[in-house]
Amino acid sequence: xxxxxxxxxxxxxxxxxxxxxxxxxxxxxxxxxxxxxxxxxxxxxxxxxxxxxxxxxxxxxxxxxxxxxxxxxxxxxxxxxxxxxxxxxxxxxxxxxxxxxxxxxxxxxxxxxxxxxxxxxxxxxxxxxxxxxxx
Amino acid sequence: xxxxxxxxxxxxxxxxxxxxxxxxxxxxxxxxxxxxxxxxxxxxxxxxxxxxxxxxxxxxxxxxxxxxxxxxxxxxxxxxxxxxxxxxxxxxxxxxxxxxxxxxxxxxxxxxxxxxxxxxxxxxxxxxxxxxxxxxxxxxxxxxxxxxxxxxxxxxxxxxxxxxxxxxxxxxxxxxxxxxxxxxxxxxxxxxxxxxxxxxxxxxxxxxxxxxxxxxxxxxxxxxxxxxxxxxxxxxxxxxxxxxxxxxxxxxxxxxxxxxxxxxxxxxxxxxxxxxxxxxxxxxxxxxxxxxxxxxxx
Numbered sequence: 001x002x003x004x005x006x007x008x009x010x011x012x013x014x015x016x017x018x019x020x021x022x023x024x025x026x027x028x029x030x031x032x033x034x035x036x037x038x039x040x041x042x043x044x045x046x047x048x049x050x051x052x053x054x055x056x057x058x059x060x061x062x063x064x065x066x067x068x069x070x071x072x073x074x075x076x077x078x079x080x081x082x083x084x085x086x087x088x089x090x091x092x093x094x095x096x097x098x099x100x101x102x103x104x105x106x107x108x109x110x111x112x113x114x115x116x117x118x119x120x121x122x123x124x125x126x127x128x129x130x131x132x133x134x135x
Numbered sequence: 136x137x138x139x140x141x142x143x144x145x146x147x148x149x150x151x152x153x154x155x156x157x158x159x160x161x162x163x164x165x166x167x168x169x170x171x172x173x174x175x176x177x178x179x180x181x182x183x184x185x186x187x188x189x190x191x192x193x194x195x196x197x198x199x200x201x202x203x204x205x206x207x208x209x210x211x212x213x214x215x216x217x218x219x220x221x222x223x224x225x226x227x228x229x230x231x232x233x234x235x236x237x238x239x240x241x242x243x244x245x246x247x248x249x250x251x252x253x254x255x256x257x258x259x260x261x262x263x264x265x266x267x268x269x270x271x272x273x274x275x276x277x278x279x280x281x282x283x284x285x286x287x288x289x290x291x292x293x294x295x296x297x298x299x300x301x302x303x304x305x306x307x308x309x310x311x312x313x314x315x316x317x318x319x320x321x322x323x324x325x326x327x328x329x330x331x332x333x334x335x336x337x338x339x340x341x342x343x344x345x346x347x348x349x350x351x352x353x354x355x356x357x358x359x360x361x362x363x364x365x366x367x368x369x370x371x372x373x374x375x376x377x378x379x380x381x382x383x384x385x386x387x388x389x390x391x392x393x394x395x396x397x398x399x400x401x402x403x404x405x406x407x408x409x410x411x412x413x414x415x416x417x418x419x420x421x422x423x424x425x426x427x428x429x430x431x432x433x
């Protein structure tokens with residue numbers, strides 16, 4: 001799929017925000033794909049982490065935010081410990097999530113969880129899920 | 136010997152089997168866990184955004200509580216608590232600017248700069264009890280048990296808080312050896328169980344959990360140990376569902392590592408709280424003639 005790169009499509013502010021929130025230099029990524037190889041959740045991701053990195057380098061804000069990848073990430077840090085360029089991808093995913101969550105968006109609705117789930121689940125499951133996926 | 140101890144929320148409710156078996160085992164080994172006064176939730180996950188400092192306050196306050204107790208070390212049992220506390224501690228040690236901001240915010244507490252050491256119970260056992268000494272204290276060796284040690288994520292990643300090299304952990308294997316069990320290495324011992332995605336993306340979490348369990352079975356394990364209540368839920372409590380969908384070939388009894396510790400030290404079954412595990416966990420021990428219930432019945 002051809003990607004148009006122009007002043008209109010490259011969202012410089014988005015790139016800056018991701019770099020600032022994550023504390024990572026996303027331009028270090030050279031597209032080797034080791035992150036996706038290490039990730040346990042890729043079967044359920046619509047876009048590989050490598051592609052998310054490239055799209056972020058190109059400032060494709062809308063495409064990155066439309067992807068479900070950062071919401072499927074479990075923050076297990078497998079990508080982080082395997083990246084040959086030393087990029088902490090878990091922090092990049094968090095930055096992308098935060099840019100959406102800070103617009104008061106929730107990706108899970110606690111009140112809609114069924115009673116059985118609430119009875120059985122350990123608290124850390126709920127606390128961590130709400131920390132990661134709600135605003 | 137006394138040591139400061141941070142339990143965390145889940146250990147007081149769903150994972151009482153993790154806490155009670157650990158506290159009783161330590162007592163049998165001559166170590167008293169001194170629970171932190173006024174501890175609060177650690178936050179369960181470390182905040183990964185550079186500008187989000189407010190979520191670091193909870194774990195840092197817990198570390199200050201340990202310092203107030205006069206301790207230079209705090210022991211944790213839950214892997215997620217370990218990870219969250221250890222990372223907040225690293226932040227307070229390594230980042231002068233953030234440390235100042237957090238200390239300024241916490242006006243009830245004394246300034247903190249990462250003086251306390253956060254230690255996971257497995258590391259504590261190795262360094263303060265020792266595998267040889269532990270082996271000599273075992274009254275009921277778990278001989279005949281082929282146990283898969285599941286490390287998961289939070290004990291090993293990221294590297295700056297890893298209790299062992301992330302790719303080559305051996306601590307749980309050594310622990311099992313000391314208990315007289317046979318550790319069964321398996322490929323997916325450090326793969327994530329899906330964690331909190333069991334709520335948001337259950338199919339993805341169930342998929343990885345099934346892969347982990349089957350990987351342990353294929354390697355010849357007859358049971359599995361872990362140290363995280365969320366992993367215990369994903370790997371232990373979902374098995375009936377996974378079996379009915381034919382995602383795993385059979386059930387695998389799942390235990391907290393501390394339950395097998397208490398059992399091997401000859402402690403009463405009651406402290407192991409197998410009632411909180413899946414039913415297959417106690418059944419399996421009875422088959423192996425390792426639980427007191429079997430001895431009484433026999």
